[in-house]
Amino acid sequence: MRRTSWQEYQKDIADDKYYYARSCIRQNFFPGSEKAFLDIMHNDLGIDIFDDPLHTSCTGIGYHSDIVPLETIMTVVARQFSLMADAGYEHFISSCITSFGIYNEILSTWEEFPETEERTRRYLKEATGRELVKPRSIAHTSDIMFHHRHAIARKAKRQLRNAFTGEPLRVVEHIGCHYAKIFPKSGIGGSEFPYVLAGMIEAWGGEVVDYPERRHCCGFGFRNYLVQANRGYSIANSHKKLESMAPYRPDFIVANCPGCAMFLDKWQYAIAEMEGTVYGADGHGIPVLTYEEMAGLVLGYDPWELGMQMHQVDVEPLLDKMGIEYDREAKYLGKNGKYIGKPDIAAVNCEEARSIYEIKR
Amino acid sequence: MRNLNFGYGISRPRVINLDNNDLRKSNAIIAEMPELQACIGCGSCTASCTAGNLTDFNFRRLHTAVRRGEYQGAYEEINKCMLCGKCRLVCPRGINTRELIMLIKRKLGDF
Numbered sequence: 496m497r498r499t500s501w502q503e504y505q506k507d508i509a510d511d512k513y514y515y516a517r518s519c520i521r522q523n524f525f526p527g528s529e530k531a532f533l534d535i536m537h538n539d540l541g542i543d544i545f546d547d548p549l550h551t552s553c554t555g556i557g558y559h560s561d562i563v564p565l566e567t568i569m570t571v572v573a574r575q576f577s578l579m580a581d582a583g584y585e586h587f588i589s590s591c592i593t594s595f596g597i598y599n600e601i602l603s604t605w606e607e608f609p610e611t612e613e614r615t616r617r618y619l620k621e622a623t624g625r626e627l628v629k630p631r632s633i634a635h636t637s638d639i640m641f642h643h644r645h646a647i648a649r650k651a652k653r654q655l656r657n658a659f660t661g662e663p664l665r666v667v668e669h670i671g672c673h674y675a676k677i678f679p680k681s682g683i684g685g686s687e688f689p690y691v692l693a694g695m696i697e698a699w700g701g702e703v704v705d706y707p708e709r710r711h712c713c714g715f716g717f718r719n720y721l722v723q724a725n726r727g728y729s730i731a732n733s734h735k736k737l738e739s740m741a742p743y744r745p746d747f748i749v750a751n752c753p754g755c756a757m758f759l760d761k762w763q764y765a766i767a768e769m770e771g772t773v774y775g776a777d778g779h780g781i782p783v784l785t786y787e788e789m790a791g792l793v794l795g796y797d798p799w800e801l802g803m804q805m806h807q808v809d810v811e812p813l814l815d816k817m818g819i820e821y822d823r824e825a826k827y828l829g830k831n832g833k834y835i836g837k838p839d840i841a842a843v844n845c846e847e848a849r850s851i852y853e854i855k856r
Numbered sequence: 857m858r859n860l861n862f863g864y865g866i867s868r869p870r871v872i873n874l875d876n877n878d879l880r881k882s883n884a885i886i887a888e889m890p891e892l893q894a895c896i897g898c899g900s901c902t903a904s905c906t907a908g909n910l911t912d913f914n915f916r917r918l919h920t921a922v923r924r925g926e927y928q929g930a931y932e933e934i935n936k937c938m939l940c941g942k943c944r945l946v947c948p949r950g951i952n953t954r955e956l957i958m959l960i961k962r963k964l965g966d967f
Contacts, residue, residue: 727867768860
């Protein structure tokens with residue numbers, strides 16, 4: 496029988512007029528991605544998106560680490576929604592997966608327990624004099640990118656293809672747990688068939704790699720990572736994923752969660768130092784991109800404008816494979832041409848000797 | 857590798873991955889003693905074990921691990937057996953457990 500329930504796995508996403516909430520940790524680890532998202536929406540697609548300097552952290556990291564109480568985070572979130580209403584917007588989009596989970600969790604809590612909403616309204620009024628206005632829709636920025644993927648494909652300067660062979664690049668997509676594992680209906684494809692990144696990859700000419708541990712967590716998990724003694728458990732999760740994906744020879748990994756992109760990138764360095772294993776081609780690491788960086792490359796943005804010099808694993812092999820022209824010398828030059836410093840040579844980067852590492856592909 | 861001290865290592869999973877385990881010895885043991893596959897894991901061998909009464913030797917655990925290809929420490933462990941043969945008397949499936957111990961010893965001598 497033909498499946499008719501696929502509709503349940505879809506999600507209504509607004510077409511225009513978004514209120515943008517930034518992420519805390521992405522500013523540090525993938526600093527060009529949020530700018531790239533705003534540029535793509537504004538300049539390439541002509542969409543109205545408001546980047547509000549007044550909003551704060553959602554305090555999700557503190558909440559998940561048990562140092563920010565529920566009432567506090569609810570009031571902070573209520574203030575963000577109130578700022579959105581002040582700015583004249585109704586569609587709230589969040590750059591961070593943790594924040595996205597938090598906003599969904601709090602809206603759901605207010606619905607299930609109306610007394611908590613009343614209490615939050617009171618706290619917000621007392622603390623800031625503001626009124627809570629709930630958003631008409633909540634979406635993650637990867638949902639927005641997915642929603643406009645065909646428009647981006649029409650404006651694409653290049654595809655996710657190997658420029659020399661013409662074959663599609665093999666891409667591992669990794670979805671953040673808080674995207675759809677908390678509230679399956681909040682994600683495209685639910686928690687069973689997440690399609691948000693796979694849809695982008697397919698629309699832009701790439702090939703999605705399906706591998707056994709595709710839906711495994713990257714291991715961030717806040718308290719699993721924040722306490723040093725627990726980090727062995729955290730890295731073990733990324734290790735499990737990398738071991739599982741390596742035989743499929745992915746060209747790069749793309750993630751829609753700040754923590755996942757950071758961990759899958761930086762743990763490759765830690766694993767190489769700890770046990771001498773590297774997972775990418777030619778004895779290097781597998782580059783890890785955010786979906787904004789992937790879209791930026793497709794639209795012809797300069798990789799250093801996208802902030803790709805901040806990655807732990809060098810992206811040059813991928814750029815070469817895609818036939819992207821870039822200035823190698825400009826990698827570590829900041830916006831104003833000032834030298835921003837260069838990291839030490841590491842196994843997952845391009846300069847290191849290969850022989851002492853066990854290459855998994 | 858530069859032997860950096862991260863203050864933690866990569867936690868090893870406690871899963872038994874039959875795809876990664878080397879099952880050649882295990883398969884050789886089963887080929888020589890196919891009746892081992894009739895084991896229902898009742899634990900009578902362990903319950904009646906003279907060595908198990910005096911040490912932490914556990915024959916059911918040991919032969920289960922060996923069949924899964926987890927040989928680490930099995931040879932040293934099996935040396936605790938006194939070959940009294942009571943396990944063979946009580947086995948409800950009639951498995952020659954005493955012979956099995958000798959067989960495992962022979963096969964895993966180099967582990």
